[in-house]
Amino acid sequence: FVSGESSALMTAIEGRVGEPRPKYIRTAVKGVWNKPSNLNNVETWANVPLIINNGADWYTNIGTDKSKGTKIFSLVGKVRNTGLVEVPMGVSLRRIIFDIGGGIRGNKKFKAVQTGGPSGGVIPESLLEIPVDYDELDKVGSMMGSGGMIVMDEDTCMVDVARYYINFLSDESCGKCVPCREGLRQALRILENICAGRGKEGDIELLEELGSFMKDASLCALGQTAANPVLSTIKYFRGEYEAHILEKKCPAKVCKELISFFIDPEKCKACGMCVKVCPVDAISGGKGLVHIIDQEKCVKCGSCFTVCPDKFNAVIKLSGEPVPEVAPGTKIKKKAKGEKKCKK
Known part of the structure; x- marks a missing residue:
């Protein structure tokens, strides 16, 4: 990705590592193989x-x-x-x-x-x-x-979006200059901690400080703009960062470590679909019984949430709140008159 920067692309064309050059060396004077070079995007x-x-x-x-x-x-x-x-x-x-x-x-x-x-x-x-x-x-x-x-x-977590892009940019950075290389690594570590429920007070301010430093001190456009996903999500969606850090809650219910799945006993019809797809056998409950998710076994893959029939919507995502307890052996509610049976 960094080789999209003009001077880095020129060094890559020469067969060398795609690292940007100092800006005082103008490519129009000294470009590919030290010859005057004019580089523009294809769209131009x-x-x-x-x-x-x-x-x-x-x-x-x-x-x-x-x-x-x-x-x-x-x-x-x-x-x-x-x-x-x-x-x-x-x-x-x-x-x-x-x-x-x-x-x-x-x-x-x-x-x-x-x-x-x-x-x-x-x-x-x-x-x-x-x-x-x-x-x-x-x-x-x-x-x-x-x-x-x-x-x-509305189902997108803005903290997770920032983490995704910073992870990509950290991998794609050439690593030549410290502000970009170390700034991205530190920002990624902080964002991963926030998404995993390990965020702490001061993390938001530290991310803003890192972003400002990267914009001012990085050598090329990649480092100078790399903080945009973080700074913009903090600017417009600061509340989501605060929810992750202070409440250990993901408002969009995306971050795995901050969500739980729960089967609503009022809606469960014991169709067994969730039991069949669970990869770790974390769901119990037989015929006519409300199904229950073992929270210690659950890996939060979301398969149960996906397969639960829309007409029931019995599997619920929770974040930032305790999972209600359901007694094993609880019987499902009797079907209302005229209600069709669930096909297994």
Whole structure:
């Protein structure tokens, strides 16, 4: 990933480790094999023949005052219509996600959108009306980047999102400069602890301090933008971090170490589906008896939650609250008149 940075890509082309060069060495003067080199993204080159054929005035009439032309986005995630989308600069995020993308799948609520690739920031619903251009995305803590646009719904944990991207960036960092290499390692360790229920007071402030240091002191664009996923999730979803740390609770019920599965005795019909799929035999209960999950055996894989028939929804996710006790041998409630039997 780091070899996407221009000077790092040039060293990779030369057959050497893809590490960025100091910025005082301009590639237009000394680039590939010490020759003057001009490197641009493929999307930039694709626009060149259009501008030559149609003229500069035609191109500058598209977009905003500071961001001209169109931009191609890879629209993915919890959105109905995924794919590549080309829109004029300045179109709002809401139009892209809801008018073009068709809105959120499964009638879920929109939560955030992450733009710019792995080192981009997340943008909450309150900012969906901002025009999509370089300056506006930068102002809200994200970026245009490679044109990635990942839509997230209410079931997404923002702390886990930050952990995922920091883990990726830590693996992909070339490790040449200390701020990026060590900053990412330390940030990842803190985020993993928070997601595992081991977070402590002061972790949020430490993440903010690390992020600021990385932005100011890293050698290349990867390190300078790598903190965006952390800083933006803290800025817009600080409450989720605090819930993980102070209440040992994952509001989105995603982080494994902070959730439990419970079978509601009022809804369980003893169909046995959950028993069949449990990989560690953690579920007990025979015919006509409420099924019970052994919390000590449970590995929180979620298989029982997935297979429980929608008409029952007996398996419930819990986070930050004790699991209710159910006495072994509890009989299921009798079926209401006219209710169909569950097919095993």
